[in-house]
Amino acid sequence: MIPRGGALVALMDFLEQHLPNNKIGSLSINRITRMARLILDTNSFAYNNAYYKQSRGGAMGSALTQVLANIYMYKWEQHLIKHQGSHKQIYGRLVKNIYKQINFDxxxxxxxxxxxxxxxxxxxxxxxxxxxxxxxxxxxxxxxxxxxxxxxxxxxxxxxxxxxxxxxxxxxxxxxx
Known part of the structure; x- marks a missing residue:
């Protein structure tokens, strides 16, 4: 589970780094981040005939949650990837159910x-x-x-x-x- 605050900061940093004019169409980075926060804050689900508001993480299977998780991990991994390259170490990350599932044996x-x-x-x-x-x-x-x-x-x-x-x-x- 990714922390919401960390995911939103990572999203903002990612967009600032990769968007040439800090916009996607007419949407500013600030507006995109606010919409992502709104989606995360209003996630709800039903269980045993009762409704619950999700207070941590994001909805499993949600396209936004998957993208946020990848962006969060991308930011988190950068320091680790630089370190492992200079210390002859191997780093890998298993990503399940995002593009395809790999079964290791x-x-x-x-x-x-x-x-x-x-x-x-x-x-x-x-x-x-x-x-x-x-x-x-x-x-x-x-x-x-x-x-x-x-x-x-x-x-x-x-x-x-x-x-x-x-x-x-x-x-x-x-x-x-």
């Missing part, structure tokens, strides 16, 4: 100053890969072991973790015929 951890990677497995699927009895073309079934092992070799940093995943893959393949 890797977990990266720092355990006692050691990089630890693991592959995500859906809890609902367990050891299931693809039933050999399915009607998929034969080449799909033939590619499963290769594709699954290739994915694991790209994800795992530690050879022991890779071997554990290989054993898990072997067991899954055996259980699925």
């Amino acid at each position: 890797i977990t990266i951890k720092n355990e006692n100053e050691q990089l630890k990677t693991s592959m995500y497995h859906k809890p609902a699927t367990g050891t299931y890969i693809l039933s050999y009895a399915s009607d998929h073309p034969r080449y799909i079934h033939q590619n499963i072991p290769h594709a699954t092992l290739l994915r694991a070799t790209r994800i795992f940093f530690n050879v022991y973790d890779l071997n554990s995943e290989r054993i898990r893959i072997d067991m899954s393949l055996l259980m699925n015929n």
